[in-house]
Amino acid sequence: MKKNWPLWEVFIRSKNGLSHKHVGSLHAADAEMAIENARDVYTRRSEGISIWVVESGNITASSPNQTDALFDPANDKVYRHPTFYDLPDEVKHI
Amino acid sequence: MEKLHDLQQAFQAKIDADEKIEPKDWMPDAYRKTLIRQISQHAHSEIVGMLPEGNWISRAPSLRRKVALLAKVQDEAGHGLYLYSAAETLGIDRETLIDDLHTGKAKYSSIFNYPTLSWADIGAIGWLVDGAAIMNQVMLTRTSYGPYARAMVRICKEESFHQRQGYEILLTLCRGSEAQKEMAQDALNRWWWPSLMMFGPSDKESQHTEQSMLWKIKRKTNDELRQQFVDATVPQAEFLGLSIPDPDLKWNEETGHYEFGEINWDEFWQVVKGNGPCNRERIKARIKAHEEGAWVREAAMAYAKKRKERATAAQKVA
Numbered sequence: 001m002k003k004n005w006p007l008w009e010v011f012i013r014s015k016n017g018l019s020h021k022h023v024g025s026l027h028a029a030d031a032e033m034a035i036e037n038a039r040d041v042y043t044r045r046s047e048g049i050s051i052w053v054v055e056s057g058n059i060t061a062s063s064p065n066q067t068d069a070l071f072d073p074a075n076d077k078v079y080r081h082p083t084f085y086d087l088p089d090e091v092k093h094i
Numbered sequence: 095m096e097k098l099h100d101l102q103q104a105f106q107a108k109i110d111a112d113e114k115i116e117p118k119d120w121m122p123d124a125y126r127k128t129l130i131r132q133i134s135q136h137a138h139s140e141i142v143g144m145l146p147e148g149n150w151i152s153r154a155p156s157l158r159r160k161v162a163l164l165a166k167v168q169d170e171a172g173h174g175l176y177l178y179s180a181a182e183t184l185g186i187d188r189e190t191l192i193d194d195l196h197t198g199k200a201k202y203s204s205i206f207n208y209p210t211l212s213w214a215d216i217g218a219i220g221w222l223v224d225g226a227a228i229m230n231q232v233m234l235t236r237t238s239y240g241p242y243a244r245a246m247v248r249i250c251k252e253e254s255f256h257q258r259q260g261y262e263i264l265l266t267l268c269r270g271s272e273a274q275k276e277m278a279q280d281a282l283n284r285w286w287w288p289s290l291m292m293f294g295p296s297d298k299e300s301q302h303t304e305q306s307m308l309w310k311i312k313r314k315t316n317d318e319l320r321q322q323f324v325d326a327t328v329p330q331a332e333f334l335g336l337s338i339p340d341p342d343l344k345w346n347e348e349t350g351h352y353e354f355g356e357i358n359w360d361e362f363w364q365v366v367k368g369n370g371p372c373n374r375e376r377i378k379a380r381i382k383a384h385e386e387g388a389w390v391r392e393a394a395m396a397y398a399k400k401r402k403e404r405a406t407a408a409q410k411v412a
Contacts, residue, residue: 017114017240050116079162080169085258087265091333093326094225094257 007056008034010041012048020052028053109310114240117183125309128302129239130184131200132311137177138195138202140170142376146210147219155213162259163216169252176245183241196381198368203227205288207370214267214274214281220260222282222289222327228253229323230293238310261330268334275335282331283339290354291362293320299359324352 005027011020023042028034034053042048062070078084087094101120108115115121144167151167154160178188194200205223210216228250235246267278294316297303306312314322324343331338342355364370 013116016116016119017243019244050118077161077165079158079259080165080252080255082255082258084162085255085262087258087261088333091261091330094261094330 005029008053009056009059010038011052012042013050014048016049020050025056109238114243115238116240126184128306128311129242130181130186133177133181133242134191135201137174137181138200139206140174140177142202142206142380144170145376145379146206147216149210150213150216166256166259173249176248180241180245192384196377198377201366203292204365204370205292207365207372207376208288209372212277212281214264214277217260217263217267217278218281218285220256221264222285224253224256224260225327226289226292226323228257229319233313233319236313264334268336279336282336286339287357290320290357321351324354328352
């Protein structure tokens with residue numbers, strides 16, 4: 001049995017309509033305590049109306065070594081952008 | 095009873111104050127049901143919409159056109175995914191949604207039941223079908239359900255190239271040979287009316303509009319959006335040098351809008367009920383893709399299980 005409380009990642013929704021956004025992390029013994037701690041640590045100035053907590057160990061992140069392999073292929077695909085298409089200025093609403 | 099009434103009042107007050115509803119908020123069952131119907135219908139449209147365009151990927155006239163069309167169809171798969179996920183936040187699972195499409199219980203936009211007969215159709219779809227869809231989707235970025243609105247923001251941003259690539263195809267054809275221009279005109283003739291039908295039944299016939307407006311799921315009525323589309327599109331057709339296949343179309347100086355002829359609603363309902371030119375073919379293609387992909391889904395699950403077992407075994411050794 002580990003002595004330290006596990007680490008939790010905290011996500012806050014600042015208002016309805018917006019996504020939860022990662023704000024930081026904290027230690028807590030369980031999910032309920034993580035919510036309570038997140039409330040105390042991250043929303044003291046009305047920063048949010050909803051909290052998500054996820055135990056950090058449950059997050060799988062891409063590795064910085066993979067950056068090129070993962071994201072390079074998008075670089076030369078200019079045709080995914082509207083400016084690639086040649087339309088005269090006279091054509092409106094498009 | 096009293097409590098339910100209070101909840102309903104609080105819910106409507108939130109909507110009236112232009113606040114968003116999020117998955118864990120209380121919502122009336124009918125609101126949830128309407129959203130599941132609408133969002134899943136929207137998702138199915140993205141997925142089925144890949145079929146008529148996919149038909150031309152291998153026959154695109156140049157590499158430039160081919161990569162653009164591939165990118166567009168790929169986007170549509172992604173958009174279907176965003177929308178299915180938004181629907182799932184309402185407590186329905188993906189399998190049920192897919193089943194409902196396959197059994198015909200759920201609908202999708204009837205425009206995709208028309209065939210793509212020539213290359214110009216790909217231009218017409220981008221210009222008109224995506225143009226009409228964008229009009230609807232821009233409105234939906236302000237819909238009252240948070241996950242749906244956020245999916246729409248992403249979709250609108252990504253889709254901004256779809257309409258332009260379509261218009262560029264038609265512009266190229268219209269500046270080409272006489273035969274190419276005729277091909278463009280023929281595509282417009284066939285896609286114009288079905289595009290107007292995309293906005294759904296007229297306001298006086300639409301059974302969902304009134305309640306959806308009250309809940310701010312929709313912010314504009316079918317007829318308002320249709321008018322907005324006609325007003326934006328007619329000048330674009332004029333620039334191409336093409337004529338809209340509607341003898342009643344005319345500019346009304348007083349209203350500042352175009353007047354247009356009566357839509358053939360019999361055709362609309364026939365296609366909605368499953369009797370369009372390609373309804374059976376589309377669903378057959380979807381079911382075939384789903385069934386033939388079953389082994390891939392199963393193999394991925396088996397592989398994940400094996401990897402997990404290996405990791406557990408390695409941990410034990412360590």
